[in-house]
Amino acid sequence: MSNAQEIRQLTPEEFDVSMELSQYAFQYKVKPEELEERRTKFKAERFWGVFQEDELLAKLTLLPLNLYIQGEAVPMGGIAGVATWPENRREGLVGRLLTHMLAHMKEQGQVLSCLHPFLIPFYRKFGWEVYTDYKKYTIEVANLPVRTELRGGTVKRNVKDIALLDSVYHSFAPRYNGTLVRDSEWWEQMVLGDESHTAVFYSDSGVAEGYILHQIxxxxxxxxxxxxxxxxxxxxxWTYVGNHDSMVKQVVVDHVPADDLLPFLLRDPRCKQETVPYFMARIVDVPSFLQYYCFNPGASEMRQLRFSIKDEYAPWNEGEWDLSISPDGSARMERAATSGPGQDLLMIDIQAWTAMLLGYKRPLEMLAYGRLNGPQKAAELLEQWIPVSKTALLDFF
Structure with missing residues (x-):
């Protein structure tokens, strides 16, 4: 590694070289008029690169976002647009960037980080883990849910009122861990595409209670x-969808939360169903994350367990910790005053720790498959203390 290499944020003047790398790495071409529009929206402070004598070798984007965890907004650093020139690949540049960003996110108070992996094993190496799956259905028109006569309410087409759509989404998304907190800019740029239609269901009282985003x-x-x-x-x-039966042969429902029951509700559940591992997450700063987290309330006494956490790329998480949980479920994580195997020590890596706390996997599952190691009794306590949750993410970045 040359001493001339440095990691820094891009400047506004480096928009063109950033776009050149993106278009080459992700194999697309931006039209000149769209390029100028993107230039006006370029937020250079969100782009980080590895440079050598002012030459951009690799880059990524860090998005300041928030995720719903247990119904509350938690600060999250979204990693996107990771790209390297082919002649600079396999030099460890992306690893250096990710390690740098972990430290930066910790400083910024972003206690979680999420990304969509091009290769899951690559990002697992740096501490990210799959935290949510989605379902995708392909349904023949003849097998659509039975159309029903509306018992009050109405469906209106092509409603583009972002505040209204977000009010429905905001009532739905906090049911899951890992859904994105959206703002109006995100809706405009990342959700409502030019080719998308909407359909909104309003109750008799005029309150929006559901919507679909769709294309034909x-x-x-x-x-x-x-x-x-x-x-x-x-x-x-679904009745609105079914009324398109003269126009289409199939209905494809994408990015459905993994706990969805639609096939069971169909006349014939044997439609094409896919379950897809989707985004990855990692806890950036364990003690700080737990300030946002609530375990199941317990008896009157304080509950405690000791953990040994492995996290090579965020060394501030590494080592032995004492987890103390108050009767109301609030918790704190403190460095263990003494070290040693101990009778009740649970050993875990940051990937499994993230998957458990977000609700993607359970402690006893992790114990059974060797991702959590320690006494059965301690794992059973953890199983009782961590709330049963579901994860989902409807967005992409």
């Missing part, structure tokens, strides 16, 4: 997002 292409009705707050809204929106 090549005789397929493509649902990008299906959000509903009650069964009445779900049935009404």
């Amino acid at each position: 292409k090549n005789q397929q009705f493509l649902i990008d997002e299906f959000v509903y707050l009650n069964e009445h809204a779900r049935q009404a929106l």
Whole structure:
């Protein structure tokens, strides 16, 4: 590694070289008029690169976002746009960038980080772990949910009121760990595409209780997002979809939360179903993350367990910790005053720790498959203390 290499944020003047690398690495071409529009929206402070004598060798984007965890917004650093020139690959540049960003996120108070992996094993090496799956359904028109006569309420098409759509999404998303907190800019740039249609269900009182984002292409009705707050809204929106039966042959529902029950509710559940491991997450700073986290409330006494956490790329997490949980479920993590194997020590890496706390996997599962090591009794206590949760993410970045 040359001493001339440095990691720093890009400057506004480095937009062109950043776009050149992105287009080469991700194999796309931006039209000149779109390029100028992107230039006006370029937020250089979100782009980080490895430079050698002012030559950009590798880069990534760090997005300041928030995730819902247990219904509350938690600061998260979103990693996106990781790219390296082919002649600079396998030189450890991305690893250096990721390690640098972990320290930076810790300084910024971003206690979580998420990314969409090009290769899951690569990012597992640096401490990220799969934290959510999604389902994708392909349903023949003849097998769509039965159309029902509306018992009050109405469906309106092509509603683009972001505040209204977000009010429905905001009521739905906190049910899961790991969904994104959206703002109006995110809705405009990342959710509502130029080719997307919307359909919103309103109750008799005029309150929006569900929506779908969809496109119609090549005789397929493509649902990008299906959000509903009650069964009445779900049935009404499926009736709206079913009324397109003369226009399409199939309905494809993408990025459905993994706990969805649609196949069971179909006349014939044997539609094409795919379960796809999706985004990865990692806890950036264990003690700080636990300030946002609530374990199951317990008896009147304080509950304690000791952990040995392995986290090579965020050494501030590495080592032995004492977890103390108050009766109300609030917790703190403190460095163990003494070290040693101990009778009740649980050993875990940051990947499994993240998957457990977010609700993707359970402690006893981790123990059974060797991802959590220690006494059965201690793991059973942890199983009782960590709330049962579901994870989901409807977005991409």
